[in-house]
Amino acid sequence: MTMAEDFAIASSEPLAAGRDRGFAVGAWRSIAILALIAAAVALPFTLSNYHVFELTQVMIYAIAVLGLNILTGYNGQISLGHGGFFAAGAYTAAILMHRYGVPYWATLPPAALVCFALGVLFGLPALRFEGPYLALVTLAMAVATPQLLKYFDTWTGGQQGINLIKVQAPAVLGIGRDRWLYLVVLVVLLVSMRVAANMLHGRTGRALVAIRDHPIAAAAMGIDVARYKTLAFGTSSLFTGVAGALSAIVIGFVAPESFTLFLSLSFLVGSAVGGIATISGAIVGGFFIEFVPNIANDISDAAPWAIYGLTMLLFMYVMPRGVVGSLAGLVQRLQPRRLAAGEDQKHK
Amino acid sequence: MAPILELRAVKAFYGHSEVVHGIDVAVEEGGMTVLLGANGAGKTTTLRAICGMVRSEGEIVFAGQRLHRRSTEAIAALGIAHVPEGRGTFTGLTVEENLRLGGFTRAGRPDAGIRRMFGYFPILGERRRQQAGALSGGEQQMLAIARALMMAPRLLVLDEPSFGLAPRIVEDIFAIVERIRREERVSVLLVEQNASLALELADQAYLLETGYVVMSGPAKTLADDPQIRRSYLGY
């Protein structure tokens, strides 16, 4: 299973076009983004606590899916096991808080580091595997995760998991716990997207995509394929692990049953639905993972997962490159065609 | 004699780009027509358009039937046998299996047809149980042509049969193709970069440049044309 030319970096095209057209478009774009952020900050104050919690979950999933997008979308290494990294981040945070009394915000850097190291450790042997073989190896990790969590119960609390003391918002702000955590996660999400954008739209991103589309040519151009692929794994795992840590903090509870194969598959589906080689698609993916199962439940009491599955199918039929991927493709198609001699001569 | 294949104002597309810009081509029944041109002229795209492998506009008429919107396999079943660029042999299957596949659309057992192919290409008979991928370039080209003939086609379409082959082998192959054309009464549409050999054998010739037909007529006329001589024949 190869990713190759299926996913050209469509998402960076509008950016490039914007730069070409000069200051005006760039300025409008920045204003639009700032407006969105402002709206996102204001939003929790207009919604009930439960809805705020749901949106926080959306953002957590978005960060996790963003990690997967980096690895599978931009670098072409398929992973069916990102639930494992998510769990690693979650349990790192949980153990630090529960056993060592580390304050919740201080658990994020260690979780990030641990997961980065795990990702690199995993990425090294993964260099040997391609396509379906890599899928199997990551699948094995996903399947093994809940079992390993139950096995090492002195650390993980085994089957029962770990119960955490609920995080409180700083009293001076006077907002509820849910809203506070929403804002914390929002900040992490924005930072993550910024970091990812810087990385992916620059040299590193181009190297990753080159490796994805044509590893031999990439190596011939002097790109250290092994280093970039391993880094991709580490970075991807870092993002997803941080999401996991946030999840532990927000929910206040970790248990093996939360980190099954289904979680890994959900990330993959969220990735695909949003647009796997995009950054903003991760947010769409987050919405999909969080809300579609609930909606499915509302539609059909008897077989909600059938509706969920059907929805997945419909999304893939209508937008096989994901929501953001398809939209970006559309934008590309609508732009004035800079055709001229160059494009013609490529073909017979 | 009516042409067995006619292209009228045909445009062909490679993805979203139009690479052939409204050409008229005719292949006389029983004759050999050659499309000449440099790389990028649109020759292969034209062939692919005929076989429904790329998007096209305009009229393509084969033996009185419009080929518009038919699938590649339906067009093959109508009687057009296309030997693509790069041979297209099934490298994982044996020589004999490749030939049997050629007979897929024909009723009855393929054995008689296979024997006749071995008559034209004895080397294939010797290697009948070998994997096609193990054959040399020239042998694979022969296999590809033989497989096309197994379809008992009315039109044989050959895309650059000389590609990557030594001159001696190319001559052998073209000699066999000419023999086949006469004995099997098959029309031939040939795309070639090797202009001199093609013009010797063909009846009609068309010269394509960047998707347009810039010259056409009897092969002899084109072969004598000074501009063609300079650009494509080297003298």
Added chain:
Amino acid sequence: MHELLQQIFSGLAAGAVYASLALALVMIYRATDLVNFAQGEMAMFSTYVAWMLVNAGLPFWAAFALTLAVSFLGGMTIERIVIRPVENAPVLAAVVVTIGLLLIFNALAGWLFTYTLQEFPSPFPDRTLFGALMTTRDLGVIGVTLAMLLLLFLFFRFTATGLAMRAAAQNPESARLCGIPVGRMLAIGWGLAAAIGAVAGIMVAPVLFLDPNMMGGVLLYAFTGALLGGITSPVGAVVGGLIVGVTENLVGAYLIASQLKLTVALALIVLVLVFRPNGLFGAAIVRRV
């Protein structure tokens, strides 16, 4: 020693089931470059069909044959209606579609048949042979699997359609140029894979008991076996499936209790893949430069 042989033999019987499902996976992968994650659930659904037929009073082998026919048609229909729209889409979209299909079949089965474990009859008498070395049931499963493999081999090697399917899988464009209806060949491939899956499900149901989640573990082992053998090799699928079956049994019997059995078995096989990253019989994924 005696116990070791017993474990190996019952491992082979389990392996025969994994091998069958692995073969189905390989067939579809060769034809469409896609791993059908829904293969297990499709097989489970077929097994429920067989169960209904048997409960309706049909003799076992009649129900078996009818189920295979229905599964074949079902597989073809699924290829035409569910998979066809994403055949030319990015591979990931097709993967997601198979995952969606997995969920749909699982949920449908749960809704139609409930999650209660059901007994499924075995056509083989429950006796032991050769001094308790093996059971007739295990022998029967291996026998049925071998018969099926033989039929498939004959079909692909000696029939025109079989040859056309092999050609369509190897080189769809050239196959079309020969007049072969590649789409129809794909559909037949999916139909055959579904029928093979049905056989696997029917063979394993008496042991695992029939319920909508019956094939989850089996699919995982089958996938592992297919890759161990080399995802492009049918022979590899069978050998891989058998090895996985034996390994799972031996690990469970001698190394570790059931909880971590799956993890350890998988780890061992991943270890093999580290040394042979394309499986035992697989061709390296060739890249045109």
